[in-house]
Amino acid sequence: MTAAPLEPVDAAMALIQRARTIAVVGISSDVTRPSYEVAEYLIAVGYTVYLVNPLEEGPILGLPVYDSVVELPERVDIVDVFRRPEHVPPVVEDAIEARAGAVWMQLRIVNDEAAARAHEAGLEVVMDRCTKIDHARLTGP
Numbered sequence: 001m002t003a004a005p006l007e008p009v010d011a012a013m014a015l016i017q018r019a020r021t022i023a024v025v026g027i028s029s030d031v032t033r034p035s036y037e038v039a040e041y042l043i044a045v046g047y048t049v050y051l052v053n054p055l056e057e058g059p060i061l062g063l064p065v066y067d068s069v070v071e072l073p074e075r076v077d078i079v080d081v082f083r084r085p086e087h088v089p090p091v092v093e094d095a096i097e098a099r100a101g102a103v104w105m106q107l108r109i110v111n112d113e114a115a116a117r118a119h120e121a122g123l124e125v126v127m128d129r130c131t132k133i134d135h136a137r138l139t140g141p
Contacts (some may be wrong), residue, residue: 012126013032015102016134019077020048023069023100025080025091027051029060034106035082036060038132042080045135050076069098077101080131088114096121106130 024039040041040061043049051058051065052073057066067073069079069091079095081088081103088111095103095118101122105111115125 011124012104012129013027013134013138015078015104015124015126016131017138018099021050021074021076022047022078022080023050023052023072023076023092024080025052025069027053027056027060028064029056033082038080038082038106038130040137041132042135045139048074069100071092072098075101078123079103081105083109083130085109085111085114089117090137092118092123098133102126104129104131107133 013050022042024035025037027035027073039051040127049063051060051063052069053065054067056065069076075098080102081091081092088105088109092103092114100123103118104126105128107128107130110127117128118125
């Protein structure tokens with residue numbers, strides 16, 4: 001008996017699967033905030049995570065907090081955005097300047113103009129999805 005073929009992996013799932021470095025933009029030191037929970041998860045499952053928020057002082061989760069993506073010590077695969085939709089365009093510009101691989105807007109974050117700008121600059125774009133949820137789907141229960 002042959003095994004059933006695997007279902008195709010969508011682009012967001014493929015991105016989270018191959019990524020190694022993730023910048024969490026909009027990190028909060030408040031442990032009840034989604035940005036904190038997701039960053040903690042991503043660190044725990046083995047990603048190299050950089051924290052970005054010019055309004056927060058580090059360390060958070062034992063890591064320094066940077067003012068922008070362009071200040072990070074290495075190029076990141078994903079810029080994981082925890083900012084309101086209207087605040088996404090400057091994050092996209094920062095990601096483009098930093099030569100990031102992708103911009104990933106978290107659940108309920110949709111900005112079509114920022115997504116188009118990122119796409120035009122050659123970045124992959126994901127909107128309205130959670131890196132933690134998608135990663136957990138890859139690894140199973």
